Amino acid sequence: MELTTFWFIVIAFLWVGYLFLEGFDLGVGMLMKLFARDERERRVLLNTIGPVWDGNEVWLITAGAMTFAAFPFWYAALFSALYLPLTLVLLGLIFRAVSIEYRGKRDNDRWRNRWDWAMALGSFVSAFGVGAALALTSTGLPLNENGDRVGGAFAWLTPWAVLGGLAVVGFALVHACAFLMLKTDGEIRARARRAVVRWLPVGVLPLAVWAIGVQFSSGELMSLIPLAVAVVALVVAWVMAYRGREALSFAALGAFLLFGAVSIFAAMYPVVLPSSLDPAWNLTIENASSSPYTLKVMTWVSVFGLPVVLLYQGWTYWVFRKRVTAESIPAVHKVKVQ
Numbered sequence: 001m002e003l004t005t006f007w008f009i010v011i012a013f014l015w016v017g018y019l020f021l022e023g024f025d026l027g028v029g030m031l032m033k034l035f036a037r038d039e040r041e042r043r044v045l046l047n048t049i050g051p052v053w054d055g056n057e058v059w060l061i062t063a064g065a066m067t068f069a070a071f072p073f074w075y076a077a078l079f080s081a082l083y084l085p086l087t088l089v090l091l092g093l094i095f096r097a098v099s100i101e102y103r104g105k106r107d108n109d110r111w112r113n114r115w116d117w118a119m120a121l122g123s124f125v126s127a128f129g130v131g132a133a134l135a136l137t138s139t140g141l142p143l144n145e146n147g148d149r150v151g152g153a154f155a156w157l158t159p160w161a162v163l164g165g166l167a168v169v170g171f172a173l174v175h176a177c178a179f180l181m182l183k184t185d186g187e188i189r190a191r192a193r194r195a196v197v198r199w200l201p202v203g204v205l206p207l208a209v210w211a212i213g214v215q216f217s218s219g220e221l222m223s224l225i226p227l228a229v230a231v232v233a234l235v236v237a238w239v240m241a242y243r244g245r246e247a248l249s250f251a252a253l254g255a256f257l258l259f260g261a262v263s264i265f266a267a268m269y270p271v272v273l274p275s276s277l278d279p280a281w282n283l284t285i286e287n288a289s290s291s292p293y294t295l296k297v298m299t300w301v302s303v304f305g306l307p308v309v310l311l312y313q314g315w316t317y318w319v320f321r322k323r324v325t326a327e328s329i330p331a332v333h334k335v336k337v338q
Contacts (some may be wrong), residue, residue: 018059027176029123089129095122128165135164140274167207174203223266230259
């Protein structure tokens with residue numbers, strides 16, 4: 001396998017890992033206003049992601065950094081064309097982080113409500129922006145022969161971008177409910193399971209349309225096979241949620257994301273960023289990559305670095321594997337500072 005192909009696979013893996021881990025993370029943030037009914041339930045939701053949310057965001061940083069190092073022309077064309085939405089993503093992530101740290105600093109309902117809205121809206125904007133960027137990566141931007149965007153600041157705002165944004169938002173909401181089935185107990189757990197059964201087909205519909213649309217534009221037999229597996233995994237996820245098999249439902253939903261993403265990246269290959277103006281100006285793994293020496297050095301670093309990251313994050317989830325219940329959340333109380 002050539003190093004350019006290897007790094008295309010690695011970057012695809014990093015994006016799938018980010019969508020899987022940060023998916024339920026962003027979804028829980030949005031559910032702070034859509035699902036939780038009172039302050040205690042909001043604290044339960046917050047505690048389910050409290051130990052892991054910042055580690056999940058590392059995947060986004062790693063995916064961006066690896067793209068910059070392995071395919072600098074892909075990175076330059078995509079990020080320069082998406083300055084506005086990616087700036088909004090960054091602001092959304094900042095508001096999420098600050099709200100998690102600040103909402104409990106004062107015993108005031110209005111104070112907490114403002115930060116809850118910051119958490120929910122920041123999560124929504126981040127999920128939508130990332131989805132739009134990934135959809136445009138697979139469907140194309142108006143790039144000229146130099147890889148520069150043609151058009152104004154909103155040239156990126158296409159139906160595909162909106163579909164991709166809705167796809168990640170919808171999946172994040174359903175994925176978060178599936179996560180809450182595993183991480184909570186009592187009334188929240190029961191409501192989360194009912195939400196998965198009711199809303200799973202609607203939540204994943206934009207992602208399914210995106211994957212199918214990419215297949216129609218550039219797919220082949222090898223990219224249709226993982227798409228078929230994704231459909232089967234989706235059915236299994238719904239059936240298992242209906243039967244109360246929560247772990248299997250969560251795993252099957254993750255398999256749907258994995259194989260759906262594999263079908264999209266397989267249909268793209270070897271193109272990393274299509275030009276909607278002229279296919280001759282597409283960026284591919286060959287004309288967008290770094291030098292062979294750079295890719296070789298990165299490969300050796302990743303061979304040692306990626307397993308360490310996976311082991312550490314796996315250990316973190318294992319340590320904080322127990323369920324969070326409303327009864328385990330202490331009442332709000334003031335801390336006396338001496």
